[in-house]
Amino acid sequence: PIAQPQQYHDFADKRLFLCSCHSQGLFLPPTNDIVGRRNNNQTAGFIIPNFGDVISNIVILIGGLSGAILLHMKENGEIDDAIRKWQLEICLPIFFYSTIAISLGSTYYHWNPNNKTLIWDRLPMTLAFVSIFCYMLEDYVFPNKGIGVSLLSPLLVLGIVSVMYWNWTDDLRLYALVQFFPLIVMAFLLIFCQPCRYGGAIQQALALLLYALAKISEDKDYQIWALTKKTISGHSFKHILAGFASFSIASILISDEGVYVTNLDE
Numbered sequence: 521p522i523a524q525p526q527q528y529h530d531f532a533d534k535r536l537f538l539c540s541c542h543s544q545g546l547f548l549p550p551t552n553d554i555v556g557r558r559n560n561n562q563t564a565g566f567i568i569p570n571f572g573d574v575i576s577n578i579v580i581l582i583g584g585l586s587g588a589i590l591l592h593m594k595e596n597g598e599i600d601d602a603i604r605k606w607q608l609e610i611c612l613p614i615f616f617y618s619t620i621a622i623s624l625g626s627t628y629y630h631w632n633p634n635n636k637t638l639i640w641d642r643l644p645m646t647l648a649f650v651s652i653f654c655y656m657l658e659d660y661v662f663p664n665k666g667i668g669v670s671l672l673s674p675l676l677v678l679g680i681v682s683v684m685y686w687n688w689t690d691d692l693r694l695y696a697l698v699q700f701f702p703l704i705v706m707a708f709l710l711i712f713c714q715p716c717r718y719g720g721a722i723q724q725a726l727a728l729l730l731y732a733l734a735k736i737s738e739d740k741d742y743q744i745w746a747l748t749k750k751t752i753s754g755h756s757f758k759h760i761l762a763g764f765a766s767f768s769i770a771s772i773l774i775s776d777e778g779v780y781v782t783n784l785d786e
Contacts, residue, residue: 521689521690521691521692521693522691522692522693522696523690523691523692524635524638524686524690524692529633529634529635529638531570531573531630531633531741531753531755532741532742532744532745532753532754532755533570533571533572533573533745533750533752533753533755533756534569534570535547535548535549535570535571535572536548536549536567536568536569536571537567537568537571537575538566538567539566539567539568547571548567568631569630569631569632570630570631570633572752572753572755572756573630573753573755573756573759574627574630574631575756576752576756576757576759576760576763577623577624577626577627577630577759578623578763579759579760579762579763579764580619580622580623580626580759580762580763580766581620581623581624581763582763582767583619583762583763583764583765583766583767583770584616584617584618584619584620584621584622584623584766585616585620586766586767586770587612587615587616587619587766587769587770587773588613588616588617588620590770590773590774591608591612591613591616591773594608594773603658603665603666603668603669604718606658606669607655607658607718610672611651611652611654611655611658611668611672612651612655612769612773614647614648614651614676615648615651615652615655615769616766616769616770618644618645618647618648618651619644619648619766621643621644621647622641622644622645622648622762624640625640625641625642625643625644625645626641626759628640628641629641635687635690639683639687642683642686642695643680643683645699646679646680646682646683646695646698646699647676647679647680649679649698649699649702649703650672650675650676650678650679650698650702651672651676652702652706652727652769653668653675653702653705653706654668654669654671654672654675655668656668656706656709656710656724657671657709658717658718659709659716659717659718659720659721659724660709660710660713660714660716660717661709661713675698678698679698681694682694682695682697682698683695703728703731703732706724706728707728710724710725710728719772719775720772720775723768723769723771723772723775724768724769724772726765726768727765727766727768727769728765730761730762730764730765730768731761731762731765733761734757734758734759734761734762734765735758737754737755737757737758737761738754738755738758739754740754741753741754741755742754744757
């Protein structure tokens with residue numbers, strides 16, 4: 521088994537931020553006694569722990585909301601292609617609403633980082649991975665039209681099971697497979713299976729690149745924290761990059777004019 525290392529929860533940015541209606545907010549040195557620190561400052565208000573990692577989830581939230589709003593504004597009634605309609609009405613809603621849930625789950629987790637709170641970050645994350653993976657399968661896998669449709673439901677179930685299995689057994693192997701295997705396949709699709717059936721390959725490639733950079737930033741949490749003179753940590757930067765990855769996927773809806781590559785099915 522691959523257990524979740526406890527040092528995973530040891531993030532660089534441990535700053536506390538005191539929010540008050542009566543004075544300007546201020547940063548406080550890290551402490552485990554948040555209530556005592558607030559009382560010592562004799563200021564009414566509340567303290568945001570692990571400030572950078574908590575507040576940076578706003579970018580992920582805005583990324584998910586932008587996609588959800590664009591989907592709501594888009595008229596799908598005149599689309600005759602059943603697969604494209606499925607992408608717009610099933611896959612992308614799951615992706616964007618899961619992204620919104622990621623921002624909330626990640627905020628909850630970083631408020632008090634531990635394995636019990638981490639589950640609420642990882643559950644929506646697996647749903648987002650699976651939905652965009654199945655979306656891209658329909659964009660690139662020819663002529664097997666419908667493979668993404670067939671795989672979506674079982675992979676969503678597998679994603680949820682992988683998180684619950686880790687939670688029950690402290691074994692990350694299944695969760696790691698569900699997270700990283702789709703990323704590898706998506707990179708392969710982008711490189712070797714052009715053109716994209718419904719357009720948006722550039723946005724997809726940018727989103728994948730941003731997420732790869734986000735994972736690197738996560739790994740370099742303390743190094744980026746030191747490099748930026750304790751302004752922003754690598755994990756906070758990861759949230760920002762992941763949020764922009766969602767923006768990139770949402771931008772597909774802006775450029776989508778309904779011009780599909782249909783001749784590849786022949």
